[in-house]
Amino acid sequence: MLRSLVSEVKEAELRAALTKLVGFGTRHTLSDTVSDTRGIGAARRWVQKNFEEISRGCGGCLQIETPEQTVTGNRVPTPTKIVDVLAIQRGTTDPDRVIIIAGHIDSRIADVLDATSDAPGADDDGSGTVAVIEAARVLSKHKFPATLVFAVLSGEEQGLLGGKLLAQYATEHNWQVEADLNNDIIGNTNGANGVVEKSYVRVFSEGTRSTETAEEANRRRYNGGEVDSPSRNLARFISGLADTYLTKFRARMIYRTDRFGRGGDQVPVLAEGYPAVRFTEAIENYTREHQDVRNVNGVQHGDLLEAVDFPYLAQVTRLNVVTMAALAMAPAPPTGVKIDGAVSLDTTVSWSAVPGAASYRVWWRDTTAPLWTNSQAATGTTAKLQNVNIDDWFFGVTAISADGYESPVVFPGPAGSFTKPAAAPAR
Template identity: 70%
Template sequence: MRPLLTVSVVVLAAALALPATAQPIGGEQPLLRELAAQVSPERERATDARLVGFGTRHTLSDTASSTRGIGAARRWVAAEFAAISKDCGGCLAVETPSQVFTGARIPKPTEVMDVLAIQRGTTDPDRVIVISGHIDSRVSDPLNATSDAPGANDDGSGTTAVIEAARVLSKHRFPATLVFAVLSGEEQGLNGGHVLAEYAAAHGWQVEADLNNDIVGNTEGMSGVRDNSHVRVFSEGTRTTETQGEADKRRYNGGEVDSPSRNLARFMDRLADQYLTNLDVVMVYRTDRYGRGGDQVEMLKAGYPAVRVTEAVENYTRQHQDLRVENGVRYGDVIEGVDFPYLAQVTRLNVLTMAALAMAPVPPRGVAIEGAVTPDTTLKWAPSPGAAAYRVWWRPTTEAQWRYSRLAGPATSLTLKGVNIDDFFFGVSAISAEGFESPVVFPGPPGTFERAPPQKP
């Protein structure tokens, strides 16, 4: 008589053999390759050089000058967006929402202004995909608003990526709305991210993703070793807006690593594998770098899925530093520290992600799962606008990426025979008639892409 363990292994192997192996999101899409090819490192170098040319872009710097300070820099970005809009027949609406802040790093009331270029969707305009970067810069003293602070990488690189993404994507039309957001006040307390989040809520945006690009152009680490083939994508594990009741249930049934932001990171990882050469996404299971933060945090607080995109290796002699040379080391965030072919690759990742999300249907809503005390697992979901079919995904609970999948066709439920709910994590994606596929949605509140009301402090 065979041991029970052997029988279980055979049954499990048979269950895993039923579906095909993991499949790329949506299959090959020529549009995505076309868009990626249009990103220009030469244009990005020129854009970043123009930003550096404003001397300092500190949030508290001059706003009246036409050549120096954050006011001149913001007006230049708005003009760039306007020029891009002219080239696309007025497809971009340029908005400049602002709020007045005071705080530890803003000693007197100061207006913090964002510059947004909004490309309204053709059929699903309330669904919004955002790319963001912050324009403000600083030196060693966070209150020093007068010394030169080139901010070529932090975050001239992110702002440059936003502007280049607008230039490339504005040449095409998408069902969902694209927002190109250049934020201020990040170094003074994530103020620009707060302005963006409140603007999104006030305008009823259904933000599906915020791709926050902050420090995305350097490839030389502190050791001198270069890494131009990886980019980190940080994502929260559990939703910032999770309620106590949701947390209790999630701790018992799982979902700690399946927030919408985390599944957005997985989506980006697969796109990079499929469409980019020599750029691999490193998913980091944190909201941000240890003890540090970025504007995506404010979007998460508002209940929107968001990730932080950051270079693979950082060089801290080039971040938040006075311009100087000490012991043969050149300190300061100067343009020589930006690798523009690498920045172009990171920009391509953003462009691919925004286009793929905007072309895909809304991620499935109302995803529910059943399977207790049965050998089978059943998933159900609500119809997703724009979906022609759905795919059910699953993976072992200790694996980072979705491994197995089965097409459900146009049905809104699927039973996986012989796949035990206890041994895997599950999710559902929606597929358009053209083959564009949404991110995977984990069942229940832990995984939903729908906005949850912010928790009261």
Template identity: 55%
Template structure:
């Protein structure tokens, strides 16, 4: 017995073991439960209803009970209200609106209205906003009467929005989750502006906007069929940096580390870990080449924002009059939407929202120091309800964070023998049950 006892004493006395912080769990079975709870049948049912309104053009009527944008808005509102009844009133439903004129709007102006459900979290200061657009169009952008099914653009995103609200309404979160069905996207990103302006006017601290626009096509114009890959777009540089901040960024690096981009990295990491047969690729672009979406309006108001979209776009189906020419079917029809794929996209949104909403807020005032020394010092402000923090680093040409270290409940940490010039660094806050915030890149460029 003697040698064994002395070994125990020696282990207990070892200072390295006594100082190591207990690492919270990194695996979350409840996120798999959320992935499984998303139903492709229900998504198809929602989209079938949306297509059933004939057109959801922003300038179509608001008087018919069965056709046009007004009827579609009322139906979405009723869905949110039904979900709320099933969760003891957990959703507040509002319909913010603004009147717009513009190149794709009547001279006299027209009212554009969003339908928004708000799932209040326990922390009144934190918001996550999921968006999709309810409106649809045909070849002529001003044609508000022809059938514009918009099954993929953006019935798929709106279906994901309602299904995500239903799945996540079964849980309680720290952050508030907002589900916004925008109108006016096709006329000029007006619905995105309405909800981003509403957020700003009400002092919402939006940590991320997850926009979903065309998330259901798996048969591309190039004849490729692919139900596994998806894109998440994000801006690389914040919209609101001063010229001086931009100069430092150009010199020291960090041109690809806006909070939007780090939200995209966060989503891709989760989705690729938790969703089977799915690969979400981080795109180093704000949106598709020369094209836009409602998340841009969040960026414009200083909020991190990303766009989910299918890889296999099909331009015979997008923004087209429903017609048959030489045996080819044109138009955004329900039969072209792959709801198994929409379910994966919906799950990617839902687990990202849940994980961020259970995690503490991203750390503020993240700084690094250590030039001309072998060590790098990372510092940040303490975050309410954080159990600890994880420091990340990666090679300067690596797209995703490569390495990390849990450093416990401190607000400053020295990474020994890790030279500041050789890596990009960031820090995430961690809850006691292991939910992490997105990684925050140091300085104004990375600030949420």
């Protein structure tokens, strides 16, 4: 199934959708919401109509929701309605478990408060928005045990407002979010320095959980887990899928929550306690991001449609589609993962039974290794690793369905748990 999904993603669909988005002139969060041809209101309604059309094609399989919140702030000087457009494809057997793909529809130029000048936002983040729409078009034709959510967010440039709204909505509706795949700036392959890079996409992931308590931090510092948050193991999962299902295209894991000193809508999702990663193109071109549309000494500035590499954008979209499907088809990641074996030559790994899991796999790797390297199959909820010293390795567990779909690896204890804490700590 996963291989066939790769071929269903179409460059032509991405190009048509992005051409339409850029045609709204500006999609600034504070721009016109009444016009049918210009501004963020028209753009959001167009996205909603797309989701509704896709839903008609799958017999009403998508539930369309438009959560909203009126906000003010440093970048929102007057009360403004922030609206996310969500298309929810309910899972067949495990509907509370949720996989999200997200991109932000709003755009901007140099002046973050300029809501009237043209701000095409082709790459930032029209590229992420059309990837979400294309993922919905492809995946809505299939059924999955877990729920898929296709999220087009507003207000990112004004302070990650759409991401905050999404995180709140997930919590209010008791979603068990297993992964939030945030796609932000995923369509450019030409750097301002002349370097062209088409062979990989960067996947950013946090190292320690945003919700970690002081007590959990002390345990993690002593026993390890700095590079084994659920988001980090989600990134490893994505990297493996790229190597298996895409041709001459890989996921380059970046061990940071986001680019240095910058942020995206995955950040408030992480703060709410959910695993999340950010997809961003291999090489950014800063003459195109947050720039007024102009030509300076022969160099074109501005986030224009002609700068988007659609074959590359299609590859990033394919990786998102395969990731969502692989996660949704697999059982949930194991919970209650523990290790024992102090003062012993052997290590015992245990975990709680996972609904829908036919078997499990115990993984271990050298403490300085970036990827999981060793494994042993298991059918129960405990496994003893003979002559594998607990002091010298990191450990984890995956759950496997009867048809072979495997969850991401779960590192023992709170540091690696995919389950949202009962209550996020005071910040």
